Amino acid sequence: MTEQDKVQAPGREESTTGLPAPDKEQTSDQPAPRFAHKKIFGFDYDDSDTIKLLIYLVIGGTAALFEWGLFWLFNHYAGIHYEAATALAFLCSTIFHYFLGNIFVFNSGARYKKGTEITLVLLVSAIGLGFNLLLMYIFVGLCGWHPMLSKMLASAIVVVWNYLSRKKWIFKES
Numbered sequence: 001m002t003e004q005d006k007v008q009a010p011g012r013e014e015s016t017t018g019l020p021a022p023d024k025e026q027t028s029d030q031p032a033p034r035f036a037h038k039k040i041f042g043f044d045y046d047d048s049d050t051i052k053l054l055i056y057l058v059i060g061g062t063a064a065l066f067e068w069g070l071f072w073l074f075n076h077y078a079g080i081h082y083e084a085a086t087a088l089a090f091l092c093s094t095i096f097h098y099f100l101g102n103i104f105v106f107n108s109g110a111r112y113k114k115g116t117e118i119t120l121v122l123l124v125s126a127i128g129l130g131f132n133l134l135l136m137y138i139f140v141g142l143c144g145w146h147p148m149l150s151k152m153l154a155s156a157i158v159v160v161w162n163y164l165s166r167k168k169w170i171f172k173e174s
Contacts, residue, residue, distance in 0.1 A: 094129075
């Protein structure tokens with residue numbers, strides 16, 4: 001770094017890394033900005049919980065199809081035990097669902113910083129996975145039902161937990 005490069009703008013501090021320190025405005029506790037309105041085909045549905053729920057169900061349906069397809073591949077073709085196949089498929093679909101949900105339904109960062117938000121989503125999803133595995137054990141292990149039918153029924157039940165927990169605890173705008 002040359003002497004000329006070391007000259008800083010007045011009021012600008014340098015961090016210990018040699019890079020300019022962030023502006024004080026960036027690190028202050030200012031209220032989060034209002035998020036862009038959610039729109040589909042020009043229709044603004046940001047204030048409609050009914051529309052958001054319907055979109056969530058469409059996204060959830062897409063994620064469920066994705067999860068069921070992966071479950072079928074893991075269980076039927078790869079020969080993975082139904083509980084392990086459930087966990088793997090659930091993890092993949094949770095990531096898929098998180099991104100689509102943030103784009104179309106929830107305002108990511110509205111309540112928590114991104115790292116906290118992702119941690120909470122994974123925690124809620126882990127609890128949902130626990131419900132899913134318990135239901136799979138009951139339906140397949142105890143009742144002897146077909147694994148794919150059991151997977152579909154378990155998913156339908158767990159979607160209620162996923163939506164309500166995300167809406168009320170994670171993405172609620174305070």
